[in-house]
Amino acid sequence: MIRFSVLKWVPPFARGSVKEFRVRWALEEAGLPYEEEVLTPEDQNGDAYRARQIFGQVPAYEEDGLAMCESGAILLHVAEKSDTLMPRDAQGRARTLQWVFAAVTSVQPAVDQVTALDFFYAQEEWAKLRRPSAEEFLLRRLGQLSARLEGREWLEERFTAGDLMMVTVLRDLRHTDILTRFPPLAVYVKRAEARPAFQKALADHTALYAEAAKAEAAE
Amino acid sequence: MIRFSVLKWVPPFARGSVKEFRVRWALEEAGLPYEEEVLTPEDQNGDAYRARQIFGQVPAYEEDGLAMCESGAILLHVAEKSDTLMPRDAQGRARTLQWVFAAVTSVQPAVDQVTALDFFYAQEEWAKLRRPSAEEFLLRRLGQLSARLEGREWLEERFTAGDLMMVTVLRDLRHTDILTRFPPLAVYVKRAEARPAFQKALADHTALYAEAAKAEAAE
Numbered sequence: 001m002i003r004f005s006v007l008k009w010v011p012p013f014a015r016g017s018v019k020e021f022r023v024r025w026a027l028e029e030a031g032l033p034y035e036e037e038v039l040t041p042e043d044q045n046g047d048a049y050r051a052r053q054i055f056g057q058v059p060a061y062e063e064d065g066l067a068m069c070e071s072g073a074i075l076l077h078v079a080e081k082s083d084t085l086m087p088r089d090a091q092g093r094a095r096t097l098q099w100v101f102a103a104v105t106s107v108q109p110a111v112d113q114v115t116a117l118d119f120f121y122a123q124e125e126w127a128k129l130r131r132p133s134a135e136e137f138l139l140r141r142l143g144q145l146s147a148r149l150e151g152r153e154w155l156e157e158r159f160t161a162g163d164l165m166m167v168t169v170l171r172d173l174r175h176t177d178i179l180t181r182f183p184p185l186a187v188y189v190k191r192a193e194a195r196p197a198f199q200k201a202l203a204d205h206t207a208l209y210a211e212a213a214k215a216e217a218a219e
Numbered sequence: 220m221i222r223f224s225v226l227k228w229v230p231p232f233a234r235g236s237v238k239e240f241r242v243r244w245a246l247e248e249a250g251l252p253y254e255e256e257v258l259t260p261e262d263q264n265g266d267a268y269r270a271r272q273i274f275g276q277v278p279a280y281e282e283d284g285l286a287m288c289e290s291g292a293i294l295l296h297v298a299e300k301s302d303t304l305m306p307r308d309a310q311g312r313a314r315t316l317q318w319v320f321a322a323v324t325s326v327q328p329a330v331d332q333v334t335a336l337d338f339f340y341a342q343e344e345w346a347k348l349r350r351p352s353a354e355e356f357l358l359r360r361l362g363q364l365s366a367r368l369e370g371r372e373w374l375e376e377r378f379t380a381g382d383l384m385m386v387t388v389l390r391d392l393r394h395t396d397i398l399t400r401f402p403p404l405a406v407y408v409k410r411a412e413a414r415p416a417f418q419k420a421l422a423d424h425t426a427l428y429a430e431a432a433k434a435e436a437a438e
Contacts, residue, residue, distance in 0.1 A: 054363045055325050066310050072324060073316035076295075091285050097292035104324050105291060106274050109331065126348035144273045 002027065002034040004059040004074070006205075007044065009212060013119055013175065019071040020059035021205050022168050026075050026161065028197035030082035037062075038208070072104050072165065079161040086161055099155045099162020107145060108169045110138040115172050138178070146182040153191060167192040221246065221253040223278040223293070225424075226263065228431060232338050232394065238290040239278035240424050241387050245294050245380065247416035249301035256281075257427070291323050291384065298380040305380055318374045318381020326364060327388045329357040334391050357397070365401040372410065386411040 006020045027034050037060075043049055044056050053060045053069045060069045061077075068074060079085035079096065086096045113134040121127035145166075148155065154163045170189050173179055179186045192198060206213075225239045246253050256279075262268055263275050272279045272288045279288045280296075287293060298304035298315065305315045332353040340346035364385075367374065373382045389408050392398055398405045411417060425432075 050363075054367050055321075055360065056363075057325070066313055068313040068317045070317045070320035070324065072320040073313070076316055077313055094285055094287040094292070094296055097295055098287045098289045101289035101291040101323070102274075104320070105289065105327070106276070108324070109328055112328065124348070126345040129343070129345035130349065141274065144269075144275075148273050 002032055002061070002063045003037055004034065004061045005037045005039050005049075005053075006208060007058055008038050008040050008208070010209065012213070012216065015206060015209050015213075016174075016202065017168075017172050018058060018205070021201060022071045022165065023059050023061065023074045023078065024205055025164055025168070025198055025201040026078045026085060028201045029084045029164065029195070030078055031084075032078070032081065036208075072100055075161050075165060076100060084159070085164070087158070092156070092160070095156050096160040096162050099160065100165045103162065103165035103169045107141055107166065108172075110134075110141045111169055111172050114138050114176070114178075118175065135178075139181070142178070142182050142185060146184045149184040149188050151184075154188075159192075159195075163188075163192060221251055221280070221282045222256055223253065223280045224256045224258050224268075224272075225427060226277055227257050227259050227427070229428065231428075231432070231435065234425060234428050234432075235393075235421060236387075236391050237277060237424070240420060241290045241384065242278050242280065242293050242297065243424055244383055244387070244417055244420040245297045245304060247420045248303045248383065248414070249297055250303075251297070251300065255427075291319055294380050294384060295319060303378070304383070306377070311375070311379070314375050315379040315381050318379065319384045322381065322384035322388045326360055326385065327391075329353075329360045330388055330391050333357050333395070333397075337394065354397075358400070361397070361401050361404060365403045368403040368407050370403075373407075378411075378414075382407075382411060 004020055004023050007018060010018055024034075039049065039058065044058075049060070050056055052067065057069070059071060059074065061067070061074045068077065075085075076097070086093055114131070117127045117131050117134060154160070155166065156162070167189055170179060170185060171193075179189065193202075223239055223242050226237060229237055243253075258268065258277065263277075268279070269275055271286065276288070278290060278293065280286070280293045287296065294304075295316070305312055333350070336346045336350050336353060373379070374385065375381070386408055389398060389404060390412075398408060412421075
C-alpha cells in the first residue's frame, strides 16, 4: 500500500500548492491507490517525523517497507511504475528526467523568488525594491519556456511527468496575471488542469481544507 | 561516446561551480570516458544551442544519439550506469533520488539566495537589507542537514549520487566561512573532495580556465 504525508492545515494561498499535490496527481495518473497520513503541526515538527524528513516538509512517502521523501524524487519513483508518466525508451526516459529537473531547478527558483516576495515579505522595504528585478528574471525564463511550447501540446510529443511537474510550478503564479502574458503557457496549464487525474487530485487535496475554508468564509 | 557542453570562459567566482562539473565528476566516478564541447558566448546564445537547451545553460549532454540537459537529470542518467553512484536495490535507488532532489530543491535555493546577494547584488540597497534573513534561513537548513551527517560518512550507508550533488551545492559557499560553523558539513565536503574522481574532475574543469587565470594574476 502507498501512503504519503499531507498537512492538516495550510493557509489559503498554499492550498493547491502544497508539494504533496504533485505526488497525489501522479498517483492518480498512474491509477495507483493510496492513503493519506495527515500531519498536525505537532506531528510535523516532532522528532519522529524529522527522523524521516529532516526539513519537516511534506510529502514523506511509504510503500511496502520502502521509505523516501522529496516530491521530485517520489514523482520519478512513481513514474517508473506507469507508462502514462514516463515512456519506456531511453530517449523518452531521459527527456522526462530533463523536464522534471528543468521545472524544479530552472523555472521554480524564478517563480519562488516572486511568490516569496508576494506572500512572505510584501511589507518589507527590501522586497519592494527587489520585486522588479525578480519579475524581470522570471519573465525571461517564462518567455524561453513559452517559445518551446508554441505549437506543442506538451514539452515532448506526449504528456510525461515532466509536464506534471512543470504545470505544478507554473500554477504557483495563479495569484498574478503573469501567465496571461504567455498564451502558450496559459493554454498548456489549462490543458493539464483538464485531465481527469488532475481534477480528482485537486478535489481530494482541497477537501482536506474544506472545513477551514467554510469557517474562513463565515468570518 | 559521451559528450557534454562546457563554457569557454566564466568569471573566477564561478570556476568550480559551473553545473557541468557535476556531470564531469559523476562520469569520473563511473569511469566513463567523455569529450567536452566547448561553447563560446556566441555558441551559447545561438539558435542552434538554444534549440537543444532552451535556457542557454550548460551542460547539454549527448550519448549515442541520445540528447538531454539539466545537470540533475544527467546525473541520474549516468547513475543508472554505475553501482558507484547508485545502489541497485529499490530502497537504495529511492534514497539516491531523494538526496539528489533534497540537494537541488531543499538546500540549493537557500544557498543560491545568499550567493546571488554576494556575487550579483552586493551593491544594491535591497540586498543589504535582505541578506540577514536569507542567511538565517540558510543556517536553519544547514543545521538540519548537519544533524543528519553527525556520525555518518555519507547521507546513507555509502557514497551515492545524492552525496555528489549535495557536495557541489555546499561548495558554492566556499567564499564564506559558513560551513566552518557546521563541523559535520565541513568534514563531509572535505571527505568528498578527497575522492580521486573529484580531484580529477576539478583539475580538468579548472584547466579550462588556466590561461584566463594566468592573465588575471598578471594584471
